[in-house]
Amino acid sequence: MTETKAASSQTPAAAVPRTEQWVAEVEQLFREREPGAFFVLPRVVRRVWQSELEIASPWVPPPHRKSCVIERDRLLWLVARDELGVDADTPLPQRLILIARPEEDRLHNFSREDLLRYYWRLLFHARIDFDLGPKTTPARMTVAELRSRIDALGQTQFDEIRSVLRTEQMLLHSDDPRHVYAEFVAVWHELHAFVPGLLPLYFPSLDNEEAVLRAIGPDCDAVALLEATRPCDLSPTMVIPFTPLSGDVAEALLEGSQIHLASRSPRKYAAIVRHANQLRVAGNNVRAALVRRQAFDVAPLDLMNEARQELLREIEFLVLRIQAALELTDDEVRPWLAMCERLLPAARRGFWNANARL
Known part of the structure; x- marks a missing residue:
């Protein structure tokens, strides 16, 4: 008792x-x-x-x-x-x-x-x-x-x-x-x-x-x-500092890039960058990242590093917005960075339905 x-x-x-x-x-x-x-x-x-x-x-x-x-x-x-x-x-x-x-x-x-x-x-x-x-x-x-x-x-x-x-x-x-x-x-x-x-x-x-x-x-x-x-x-x-994308992720984002001098145009690069900047201002960071990936493909040799950094920055900003919207902790947001590594190279090819693949 x-x-x-x-x-x-x-x-x-x-x-x-x-x-x-x-x-x-x-x-x-x-x-x-x-x-x-x-x-x-x-x-x-x-x-x-x-x-x-x-x-x-x-x-x-x-x-x-x-x-x-x-x-x-x-x-x-x-x-x-x-x-x-x-x-x-x-x-x-x-x-x-x-x-x-x-x-x-x-x-x-x-x-x-x-x-x-x-x-x-x-x-x-x-x-x-x-x-x-x-x-x-x-x-x-x-x-x-x-x-x-x-x-x-x-x-x-x-x-x-x-x-x-x-x-x-x-x-x-x-x-x-x-x-x-x-x-x-x-x-x-x-x-x-x-x-x-x-x-x-x-x-x-x-x-x-x-x-x-x-x-x-x-x-x-x-x-x-x-x-x-x-x-x-x-x-x-x-206070925990923000961790930028790792080198491995950066390499994966640029996977499949080939340097073709004939396709690299300062004028075309500037136009694509302007488009990406407009998309960022509009809050469309996903599309902006895809466009910056295109900018890297046409960037002149002396601007390739700049194009690469802008692409990584866009991805980081996208993940930051996801973290803020979902209230993710620093540990929880890391898989989102890794996911970008896999999705962006394929996403830039666009959506292909059955008829388009034929």
């Missing part, structure tokens, strides 16, 4: 899944660093953005759906306190940050270290959004000041920034240059802090890091925010 009582008394503790226990511990670590941040179900963040952006259809995914900054009174119209994990007597700050948890079916793939790094990155980005929101209003940043920052980056580069962020569904108001600038600052600092190797893939025309920092640095103390959002038991050295 005593043993039965002892076993039954342990049941409630054992009923709590271990994953939920350490996830709650991780979230508490971040709450201690940033009391105004709340970790909620993904649907809560989507609901807030759908209301704020007046998206009528529940099937249309809102942009920037992994985090949001919102006024307290507005939030309480949309979200119940129990969804925030607080009771009715808990005071809330004037402005809050909502961070979307990974989807339930994805959470079991996260280790504790993965989740720490995942939340740190999202919170760092959200804190920049939190700080830049008031700073980029017309009352704080004049049109001339905004124009000077855009000119420092370059108008062509700023157009590329807008296109990339729109494609990645990061812009709430793509026609507002203030919002585009503020979101760029957050995205650029996020990538620079966590995966600097991806900056050339996201923003290929911004090849001067020092010039970018001079343009956006005064508006955001990224170093201080990065440290302020880091949980105490996570070392700054735990």
